[in-house]
Amino acid sequence: MTIAVDAMGGDHAPGEIVRGALLAAEDPQIRILLVGREDAIRAVMGHSRHAGSVETVCASEVIEMHDSPAQAVRRKKDASLVVCGDLVRAGRADAMVSAGNTGAAMAVALTKWGRICGIDRPAIVTVLPTVKGRVVVLDAGANVDCSAQNLLQFGLMGSVYSESVIGVAEPRVGILSNGEEVGKGNEQIRAAYALLSESSVKFVGNVEGRELFHGRADVVVCDGFVGNVVIKVGEGVVELLKGMVTHELQVKPWLKLPAALLAPVVREIRRRTDYSETGGAPLLGVDGVCIISHGRSSARAIANAIRAAGEAVKHGIVEQIGRRLS
Amino acid sequence: MTIAVDAMGGDHAPGEIVRGALLAAEDPQIRILLVGREDAIRAVMGHSRHAGSVETVCASEVIEMHDSPAQAVRRKKDASLVVCGDLVRAGRADAMVSAGNTGAAMAVALTKWGRICGIDRPAIVTVLPTVKGRVVVLDAGANVDCSAQNLLQFGLMGSVYSESVIGVAEPRVGILSNGEEVGKGNEQIRAAYALLSESSVKFVGNVEGRELFHGRADVVVCDGFVGNVVIKVGEGVVELLKGMVTHELQVKPWLKLPAALLAPVVREIRRRTDYSETGGAPLLGVDGVCIISHGRSSARAIANAIRAAGEAVKHGIVEQIGRRLS
Numbered sequence: 001m002t003i004a005v006d007a008m009g010g011d012h013a014p015g016e017i018v019r020g021a022l023l024a025a026e027d028p029q030i031r032i033l034l035v036g037r038e039d040a041i042r043a044v045m046g047h048s049r050h051a052g053s054v055e056t057v058c059a060s061e062v063i064e065m066h067d068s069p070a071q072a073v074r075r076k077k078d079a080s081l082v083v084c085g086d087l088v089r090a091g092r093a094d095a096m097v098s099a100g101n102t103g104a105a106m107a108v109a110l111t112k113w114g115r116i117c118g119i120d121r122p123a124i125v126t127v128l129p130t131v132k133g134r135v136v137v138l139d140a141g142a143n144v145d146c147s148a149q150n151l152l153q154f155g156l157m158g159s160v161y162s163e164s165v166i167g168v169a170e171p172r173v174g175i176l177s178n179g180e181e182v183g184k185g186n187e188q189i190r191a192a193y194a195l196l197s198e199s200s201v202k203f204v205g206n207v208e209g210r211e212l213f214h215g216r217a218d219v220v221v222c223d224g225f226v227g228n229v230v231i232k233v234g235e236g237v238v239e240l241l242k243g244m245v246t247h248e249l250q251v252k253p254w255l256k257l258p259a260a261l262l263a264p265v266v267r268e269i270r271r272r273t274d275y276s277e278t279g280g281a282p283l284l285g286v287d288g289v290c291i292i293s294h295g296r297s298s299a300r301a302i303a304n305a306i307r308a309a310g311e312a313v314k315h316g317i318v319e320q321i322g323r324r325l326s
Numbered sequence: 327m328t329i330a331v332d333a334m335g336g337d338h339a340p341g342e343i344v345r346g347a348l349l350a351a352e353d354p355q356i357r358i359l360l361v362g363r364e365d366a367i368r369a370v371m372g373h374s375r376h377a378g379s380v381e382t383v384c385a386s387e388v389i390e391m392h393d394s395p396a397q398a399v400r401r402k403k404d405a406s407l408v409v410c411g412d413l414v415r416a417g418r419a420d421a422m423v424s425a426g427n428t429g430a431a432m433a434v435a436l437t438k439w440g441r442i443c444g445i446d447r448p449a450i451v452t453v454l455p456t457v458k459g460r461v462v463v464l465d466a467g468a469n470v471d472c473s474a475q476n477l478l479q480f481g482l483m484g485s486v487y488s489e490s491v492i493g494v495a496e497p498r499v500g501i502l503s504n505g506e507e508v509g510k511g512n513e514q515i516r517a518a519y520a521l522l523s524e525s526s527v528k529f530v531g532n533v534e535g536r537e538l539f540h541g542r543a544d545v546v547v548c549d550g551f552v553g554n555v556v557i558k559v560g561e562g563v564v565e566l567l568k569g570m571v572t573h574e575l576q577v578k579p580w581l582k583l584p585a586a587l588l589a590p591v592v593r594e595i596r597r598r599t600d601y602s603e604t605g606g607a608p609l610l611g612v613d614g615v616c617i618i619s620h621g622r623s624s625a626r627a628i629a630n631a632i633r634a635a636g637e638a639v640k641h642g643i644v645e646q647i648g649r650r651l652s
Binding site for chain 1: 455456457467470471502503504505507511512513515534535536537538539540549550551552554555556557558559560561562563564565566567569570571574575578581583584585587588590591594595598599
C-alpha cells in the first residue's frame with residue numbers, strides 16, 4: 001500500500017510529519033510518498049533506517065492554515081496537499097494523509113476525486129471512546145449546515161465504517177439530540193429522525209450528549225457544527241480536569257508521590273482518550289481515502305493516521321460505501 | 327426572603343427536596359414554602375430543628391416528567407409546580423425552585439409571570455468551571471431553535487447575570503462556534519455575530535468548544551439544542567473518565583492505596599465540577615426568579631439551588647435585566 005503524506009501541513013510540519021512517516025514505515029506493508037519541499041524533508045529525515053520505504057515527492061508550495069480553501073486549491077497548483085490529491089488520482093498512491101488546512105484537504109478530495117455516487121456531502125469521522133468500546137461520530141466538522149438528507153447519508157456511511165473498520169456487526173445508529181424521547185430535537189433532527197427510521201440502518205433513535213459515552217449506539221450522526229463543538233468540548237473537559245489535577249498537586253506537593261504511582265492508570269486512560277492514538281479522521285463520501293489529522297499532530301499521531309489510511313484502503317471502505325448506496 | 331420549593335418535582339422527590347429545604351433553612355435569611363402533598367412532606371420532615379422556617383403549602387396534584395408541559399399546566403391547576411408559580415405571582419414568595427419537568431416550569435413562569443419587556447424567549451443559564459474561574463453559558467436548553475435576535479438577547483441577559491451575580495466587571499461575551507475566526511459558524515451564528523458586534527455588550531467574538539474552558543469569555547451564548555448537548559457531553563466525559571479510573575483500579579488493586587491518598591484532590595475537583603455544587607440553573611427572561619434544578623438533584627443540590635434563588639432575588643436580577651433592555 002502506498003500512502004501520500006502532506007509533509008508541509010500541520011502546526012509541527014515538516015518535523016513531526018516526517019518523523020511520523022518514518023515511524024509508520026516500520027510496517028513493511030506500507031510505502032510512503034512524502035510530499036513537500038525536498039530540502040525541508042531531507043533535513044529532518046537524515047539517514048533513517050526506514051528511509052528506504054519513504055520516497056520524497058517535490059512540491060514547491062504550501063497551503064497555510066489561514067488560506068481560503070477553494071482559492072488556495074485553485075491557485076497553488078504545486079502545493080503539497082494538491083500534489084497528494086493528484087498522486088491518488090493518478091493511481092500512484094492509494095490514500096492521502098494531511099494535518100494541514102482541513103477545508104483545503106476537503107476541497108482537494110472533492111475536486112480531484114469527486115464524491116461517491118449517492119452522497120451529497122462528505123463527512124469527517126471521529127471515533128470516541130465509550131465505557132464499553134468506541135463510538136463513530138460524524139460529521140465532525142466538514143459541513144456546518146446540514147439537511148436531514150445529509151444526516152441520513154452520514155448514518156449510512158458511519159454504519160459501513162463501523163462494520164468494516166471497527167468490526168461491529170449490525171452497528172446501532174443514533175442521532176445526537178437534546179433528549180432521548182421521540183420528538184426531541186430541532187427541526188433538522190426531527191426530519192432526520194423520520195428518514196433514518198425508514199432507512200436500512202439499524203436505527204436506535206435519539207442519543208443524548210451523556211449517552212454518547214455510554215455505548216448506547218455504535219454510530220452517532222450530527223451536523224458538522226455540532227460535531228465540531230462536541231469534540232472540542234470533550235477535549236476541553238479533559239484538559240480542564242488535567243489542569244485541575246496539576247494545580248492541586250502544586251498546592252499539595254506531598255501528594256505528588258502517590259500521584260506518580262498512578263502513572264499506569266493515567267497512561268491507560270490517555271491511550272484510550274488521546275486523539276493522537278486514534279491518528280486521524282477519515283473524510284468519508286469522497287471517491288478516495290483521505291485522512292485528516294489534527295493540526296497539532298505529533299509524529300505518533302501522524303504514524304497512527306498513516307496506519308488508519310492503510311486500514312481504510314485494506315477494508316475497501318470507498319467501494320463498500322458505494323455498494324451500500326447503490 | 328421567601329422561596330417557594332416544588333416538593334414533588336425530581337427523581338428523588340419528595341425525600342431529597344424536603345431534606346434540601348431543611349438544609350437551606352439553616353440560613354436565617356431564608357424562609358421556605360414547601361409546596362406539595364402535605365402527608366408526603368410531613369413524613370420526611372419529622373421534627374427537624376429548622377422546621378420552623380419551613381412552611382408547607384398544600385397542592386394535591388403532581389406534574390410528571392413525561393407530561394406535556396403546556397397541557398399539564400393548563401389541566402393540573404393544583405399541581406405543586408403551578409402553585410409555586412401562583413405564590414410568586416401573588417407576592418407570597420420571591421422566587422421558585424423546581425427539580426421537576428423543565429418544560430412545565432418554563433410554561434408556569436411564562437404563563438403566570440410573563441416575559442421581561444424586550445425579551446422574546448427566556449433562556450436557561452448554566453455556570454461551568456474554567457481554568458481561571460467560571461463561565462456563564464446560555465441557553466442551556468430552553469429553546470431548541472433560536473434566531474440571531476434571540477442569541478443577542480441571551481448575550482445581554484448573560485452579561486447582566488455575570489456582572490451582578492458572579493461579580494465580573496464588564497463581562498466578555500462570546501458566541502459558541504466551530505472556530506475562532508470571523509465568518510466561522512452556521513448561518514444563525516454568523517447573523518448573531520453581526521448583531522452582538524453592534525450591541526452594548528463587550529463582545530469578544532467566536533469561542534470554540536475547547537476555549538469554553540480556557541476562560542476566554544465570561545459569557546458564552548448558543549441555542550438551547552447546542553447548549554444542552556454541550557452540557558451533557560461535559561457530564562458524559564467526566565463520568566467516562568471516572569469510570570475508566572474505577573475500572574483501572576479494579577484490575578490493578580495494588581494502586582487502590584495511592585488512589586485513596588489522592589482523595590483531597592478528587593474532592594476539590596468534584597467541588598468545582600459537580601452540578602450539585604452550583605445548585606440549579608436560573609431561567610432568565612421571565613418576570614420573576616425561577617431556578618430549575620437537575621432531575622437527579624440530591625438534598626445538597628436543592629439546598630444550593632434555594633441559595634442561588636436567594637442570590638438572584640438579593641441582586642434584583644429581574645429588575646436589572648429589565649433596566650438593561652429598556
